[in-house]
Amino acid sequence: MDNKYNYGTAMLAAFEYLLANYPEVFVIGQGLWSPWYVGNSMTNLEKKFGTARVIDTPVSESACTGAAVGAALAGMKPIVVHPRIDFMLYAMDAIVNQAAKWSHMFGGQASPAVTIRGIINRGGEQGAQHSQALQAWFAHIPGLRVVMPATVADARDLLISSVLSPDPVLFIDDRWLYDLEDTLPPIVEHNLALARPQCLQAGHDLTIVASGYSTRLALNAGQKLTGQGISAEIIDLRVLNPFYPELIVESVERTKHLLVIDGGWRTCGVAGEVIASVVERVSTSCFKKPPIRITLPDAPAPTSKVLENAYYPTVDLIVNCVNKLMH
Amino acid sequence: MPDDFFNQLSDPANFQHPVNVTGQDKNLLFNQLESMLHIREAESCLATGKRDGFIGGPVHLGVGQEAVAVGVAGSLRKSDKVFGAHRSHSHVLAMGADVYRLFAEVLGKETGLSRGMGGSMHLWDKPNGFYGAVPIVSGTVSLAVGAGLAAKLQGSKDIGVSFLGDGAVEEGVVHESLNLARILNAPVLFVVENNLFASHMHISLRQPKASTARFAAANDLPYEIVDGNDAVAVHKAAAKLIANIREGRGPAFIEAITYRWYGHVDWREDIDVGVNRSSGDVSAWRKRDPIRRLADGMIQAGLCNDTFISELKSRTQQTISNAWQRALADPYPSSSALLTRVYASTGENRG
Structure with missing residues (x-):
């Protein structure tokens, strides 16, 4: 077969x-x-x-x-x-x-x-x-x-x-x-x-967490980042509920940087939940920079192509955010 | 014609006569009488328990409506899948649930039908064919269609049964369910207990026509409109429709016209009186008491006498009282139950 x-x-x-x-x-x-x-x-x-x-x-x-x-x-x-x-x-x-x-x-x-x-x-x-x-x-x-x-x-x-x-x-x-x-x-x-979250790419400079299509974006961004000399650890959530943050916490304790991508809206969203779950489990001195989340803007999906391009997160957006986070 | 019959049934001045038991199986009649009395006494006990502060949560009593559950249950078996709603003590008891475990559930005890996690409004008794009652009005109607579909796919002759009220038919999912059941030829019986009220609102304030059987006609389901305070009439209609369903002829629908003696919730008879339900209506409907009417029919037919009835009643009261005392003494669930029952698979508190 x-x-x-x-x-x-x-x-x-x-x-x-x-x-x-x-x-x-x-x-x-x-x-x-x-x-x-x-x-x-x-x-x-x-x-x-x-x-x-x-x-x-x-x-x-x-x-x-x-x-x-x-x-x-x-x-x-x-x-x-x-x-x-x-x-x-x-x-x-x-x-x-x-x-x-x-x-x-x-x-x-x-x-x-x-x-x-x-x-x-x-x-x-x-x-x-x-x-x-x-x-x-x-x-x-x-x-x-x-x-x-x-x-x-x-x-x-x-x-x-x-x-x-x-x-x-x-x-x-x-x-x-x-x-x-x-x-x-x-x-x-x-x-x-x-079933637990899974590390799809090992790295040591920052931790990127995503799920579904956002994980795809993260992996593509990860390749670009490697080219820039940035080593991203990419963790795919797989199961959003019940949520097990242990793997992410362990990763962030090593990388000291966290970026979370979610294909939903920002307010009360999955990205916020991931960040909160990590923050309440690591020491106050763990983060070198505040965590960042990439989500949809808090607006319904548009129709016109031009607005769609502005609405959905892209690989370039992720790379830019990582650069902000790392420098 | 259906409307005429419905109109006669919805006027409490009619149908106060003894039940006609001619040609009915004697054992069935005694079982119906005992089962209705059992339910009546159980709910009366719950009314007192609520009044006296033993019961925390809401209790929706169906006193006066016993003949519907009992009349349908007589043609059901334990492998059927019966679903109810917020007013379902009669349904679960008619299927054979242990009244002690019902009481324990209403009191929130670990020994209850739902292990103390449900209370009066969330009842479960799978060994007796009772697959769940919940208080979201119409919440289980589509589930009964699926349970019937499962029986069909499994090649059994079991059926799904949905007990719902006249208020539930105002929810969209009921119409989707009637249509879906018909188009899938699912073996399911819909039983509308039309007690003319949804909470405090009379059906004339909610629907342009009072008979809900029009929705069965609209979805091409065979239906019967019956006197819901006549256990024999309900039994005859249910037996006929259920036999057809088991033979693979698709879903069917019963509308049973009845009336609850108590208000929408808890133990007060007068809670809805004055809204659109007068105390005169309540006393008129009490004369159409399904238990008294069956007892009178059986006495007239020479099957029993007044002494038998009063002895049966006091025996039943003793059983109920013992069950209540036993349930009162039982333990509550341990606090670990809060998290270990979220998922059926593992009992893990997060997973």
Whole structure:
């Protein structure tokens, strides 16, 4: 079997693995029978596994997500797909009030093992309601695991871990990553509860923390920085909730500099949470310069190309910020 | 025609007659009577417990509505998946929950149905087929559709059941759920307990037409409108619809017209009176008491007598009183429960 994948086909491989090996897995959501709704990440699944297990649905985000939660309580391992997170907001009750709370509310007896796949799909002048990256909202909710794969390997392996987890998981993938390529080893199942942030590039001058597409930007910036003689350690969060800062703290204690990149908004965002978690764990003399965060500006996504270019963080912006931080 | 029947049912002056038990299985009738009395006495005990300060959280009592839960539960099995809402003591008890564990839950005790983490509004009893009740109005309706879909995918003949109120049908997700259930042919029964009130608001102030069965018709679901204070009528409708659902004919809908004797929440009968609910209405509806009507029907049919009824009642009260005393003595959850139950997988407090 060909072991070369891109981020999209890696998820497709995860779906195929899960549907082939776990009869309790089914997939429900809008656009699943369409060749283009979810990129190359679910192509022909309904032909291979049948439309009873790969269910394209009415325009009902709320009921479909609630139905997935109910099916999970009844012993299934459903994956509900939201091709854009913006539309998933109709399903907030099922995600926040129901899936995330049922274990705790019922004394650990209920296990709503649902995976909710929310896709960030932005750019291309799509504007404010086709662009949002809302990971911070969901990472705020106890009981909901929030996963953001940044690598081809994680796109496949964290999706499998998410679906096999007995807990509700929000799996957020990003269309800007779908053409990322890599060679993958055979599938090994991992326990999502043991997944931790991962160091993708070792370095000693500063620590850069990111997740999802922001990790991609960080890695590209890291290459440029190496050319400038700056050695960046790059840590990918992978799982935003529950959040384990130990690896980041240990890194910052060595590098004395911290830059955090997040594809969401600044206020009450993931970047702020990462910085706070590090600051409260290191000594007051640890930082040589105050930490920096790179986020979206606190404004809805624009449509016009010119404004989009000003809106989304770039590799050059990161390099400039690092230069400010280091000099 | 449905509207005419609904209008007759929603006027408490009608349907006060004894239940017609002709042709009904004798054991079923005695079970229904016992189950309704059990629920009535349990909720009366909770009303007193709330009044006397033993219960901290809100308690939504369904006294007067017992025939709906009992009438439906008679056709259900423990492998079915039943979901409720904020007023669900009757649903969980009708499915066979231990009343002592319900009391312990309402009191926040470790021995409760939800291990002391839920209280009256969050009930769980999976071994008896009760898959959860929560107070977000309509919050479990789509979950019941999914549980039914799961049963279908698993190849069982089990069904999902959603108990909801007339207020819940004003939430958008109910309409999505009816449509989704129908289009997926999911085995699920929707049971609307139409008690004419959402909190203090009469249905005439909330909906242009009072019968919620119109939404079943709009989504092409077979439906029955029934006297919700007649356990036999509810049973007949439920038995027929549930048999069809189990045979793979898709979802169905029952609208049971009933009335709660207490106010929206807690133990006061008069809490909503004066808003749009007069004390005259309450006493008129008390004459349509589902328990008295079934007992009278059974007595008329020669199945039992007044002495039997009063002995059954005092036996039930003794059971309830023992359960309450036992639950009162039980321990609360330890403080570690606050963090160890966040995730089902690990019990880890962060993960």
